[in-house]
Amino acid sequence: MPAETCIMGLFKDEGKAVKAILELPAAGFSLRRAHSPIPSHKIMDALKLKKSRTGWFTLAGGIVGFFTGFALAIFTAVQWNLIVSGKPIVSLIPFFIVGFEFTILFSVFGNVIGLLVCARLPDYRGLEAYDPRCSGGHFGLLAACEAGREGELMDFFQKKGGEVKVFA
Amino acid sequence: MTDLTYAQIDQTVLNTLERPRPRYWILVALLLGGVLLGAGAWAYQIFVGIGVGGQNIPVAWGTYLINFVFWVGIAHSGTLISAILHLFRAGWRNPIARAAETMTVFAVCCAGLFPFIHLGRVWQVYYMLPLPNQRLLWPNFLSPLMFDVVAISTYLTVSSLFWYTGLLPDLAVVRDRSSGVRHRIFRVLSLGWTGAHHQWLNYGRGYLFFAALATPLVISVHSVVSWDFALAIVPGWHTTIFAPYFVAGAIHSGLAMVLTLMIPLRRIFRYEAIITLNVLENVAKTMILTGLIVGLAYGTEYFIAWYSHNAVEWESFRWRAMGEYAYGLYFMVICNVLLPSLFLVRAVRRSIPWLFALSLVVNFGMWWERFVIIVGGVAHDFAPHSWGLYAPRLVEYCIMVGSFSLFFFLFLLFCKHLPSVSMTEIKETVNHAR
Numbered sequence A: 001m002p003a004e005t006c007i008m009g010l011f012k013d014e015g016k017a018v019k020a021i022l023e024l025p026a027a028g029f030s031l032r033r034a035h036s037p038i039p040s041h042k043i044m045d046a047l048k049l050k051k052s053r054t055g056w057f058t059l060a061g062g063i064v065g066f067f068t069g070f071a072l073a074i075f076t077a078v079q080w081n082l083i084v085s086g087k088p089i090v091s092l093i094p095f096f097i098v099g100f101e102f103t104i105l106f107s108v109f110g111n112v113i114g115l116l117v118c119a120r121l122p123d124y125r126g127l128e129a130y131d132p133r134c135s136g137g138h139f140g141l142l143a144a145c146e147a148g149r150e151g152e153l154m155d156f157f158q159k160k161g162g163e164v165k166v167f168a
Numbered sequence B: 001m002t003d004l005t006y007a008q009i010d011q012t013v014l015n016t017l018e019r020p021r022p023r024y025w026i027l028v029a030l031l032l033g034g035v036l037l038g039a040g041a042w043a044y045q046i047f048v049g050i051g052v053g054g055q056n057i058p059v060a061w062g063t064y065l066i067n068f069v070f071w072v073g074i075a076h077s078g079t080l081i082s083a084i085l086h087l088f089r090a091g092w093r094n095p096i097a098r099a100a101e102t103m104t105v106f107a108v109c110c111a112g113l114f115p116f117i118h119l120g121r122v123w124q125v126y127y128m129l130p131l132p133n134q135r136l137l138w139p140n141f142l143s144p145l146m147f148d149v150v151a152i153s154t155y156l157t158v159s160s161l162f163w164y165t166g167l168l169p170d171l172a173v174v175r176d177r178s179s180g181v182r183h184r185i186f187r188v189l190s191l192g193w194t195g196a197h198h199q200w201l202n203y204g205r206g207y208l209f210f211a212a213l214a215t216p217l218v219i220s221v222h223s224v225v226s227w228d229f230a231l232a233i234v235p236g237w238h239t240t241i242f243a244p245y246f247v248a249g250a251i252h253s254g255l256a257m258v259l260t261l262m263i264p265l266r267r268i269f270r271y272e273a274i275i276t277l278n279v280l281e282n283v284a285k286t287m288i289l290t291g292l293i294v295g296l297a298y299g300t301e302y303f304i305a306w307y308s309h310n311a312v313e314w315e316s317f318r319w320r321a322m323g324e325y326a327y328g329l330y331f332m333v334i335c336n337v338l339l340p341s342l343f344l345v346r347a348v349r350r351s352i353p354w355l356f357a358l359s360l361v362v363n364f365g366m367w368w369e370r371f372v373i374i375v376g377g378v379a380h381d382f383a384p385h386s387w388g389l390y391a392p393r394l395v396e397y398c399i400m401v402g403s404f405s406l407f408f409f410l411f412l413l414f415c416k417h418l419p420s421v422s423m424t425e426i427k428e429t430v431n432h433a434r
Helices: A014-023 A041-047 A054-079 A092-118 A124-129 A150-159 B006-015 B022-048 B063-087 B091-119 B122-128 B144-176 B180-189 B197-230 B242-268 B277-307 B311-322 B326-344 B352-379 B394-417 B423-433
Strands: A004-011 A030-035 A139-146 A163-167
Touching (some): A041 B197, A092 B144, B006 B423, B063 B144, B063 B242, B063 B352, B091 B277, B144 B197, B144 B423, B277 B311, B311 B352
Antiparallel strands (some): A004 A139
């Protein structure tokens, strides 16, 4: 497999970055990552990304939490089998509050896990091919090219109005 | 705000993280002194016994529970601003969302201390946890106090995670513009965030779910806090209006605290271009609504006490207006309903001194509202022979000073060490406006 070089095109303008993303495949290059200082819907649309799967983790967390909350309340009530204030041992209405709070808690745990898994965080290795200006005001497009085509890719980015940064 | 460049936004916020002046550390030291005073008073109470405070039968819940409810209330507007207004796409909340979220986390921390303090024998706190032991004793999940344990610990966990998740892109901004130890710390804290498309895609979704989950949570938490009272049969407490009444009151007090914190923050850190007068005005407008809801709740309580023909309930409310603590009722009505209605006047809403003064007035009034409810109910309940008054003692005052000092101490540390305004959200607002 031929060695690849990663080159980043840095754009101050979101529109120019989007245009470069759309034209990159036709020029024979593949986009690895698009960095932006803000969540850019234009970039998302240009990349034709699939929907995030974070929600499935959130949902799974919520279902687990709902049953955990109810199970905990019922289990503890059954262990200490005393009628309190004339209420049944297993009182579903008050236990719903415990179930509800656990639903939210576990949904959030699921959400955080989903976010970390889907966004592949922590990712300290990603900083190796990254320009700090991307967290400021620049949009960075990291593209890969085969050895020998570096010049073409650099020209492409420069023609589209971007600065170029090469990663070894 | 919309004419700011991304670089100006970053610079304005990053300037706040520069090495602080000596007067900052003097203020931090003073607040730390307050925290130590409170901690010392608590240690004294643990050593001598809970009896060193003024709370006793019939008023077993004194300032500890008043402060608990007060701080939980303060926490609520942070979630309103960061989560509920996010769902409504209210762009004006962006400049103050970070500070409000931080306020939420610190306020819940302060609130969470009070059940421990009030417990007296604090080493037995594990009784509240569902841990197996040799006597097979388990928490009673039929009790509203156990609802509270579950709700408050969930709220603290969720708001802390929400706050940290929101911080991630900004931690990367600080990482990218710092060097040395600060760079290394922020490198770890930012989890290697690079703003890559797959990160934003999942972040946006995750943040939306956070907001969607925090919204019912925030309503449930203060409802649960209200049920600590409403599920008891004490006159003045046993009422179905308590949940919405407490939630509205919580947001009212929290918005006032947002103004109390934001106005000095805006001036000291020169945030005028970001936290504009329109933002503060919108907070004031929201306070008109919450103030009216709170006023309606006050009126409804009296109306139902009269309309129900319940002699005990009516006596409780008559005493509330004419008894020993009547001044508390007048404080709360004047400070929470009448004076905030001055915000109906545009000139008042757009005057910084008025906004700041009225925010302090509402903070004061909301503390008294909790006093009237918590102390007033049990001090004058069913049987005249069990009536009794309550006054806080020195230990309770010291612990109260300690809790306020802790809140402002933490907030002060936050302001100089983490971005107090969300750079990413401001950039987003600017981007949308173009």
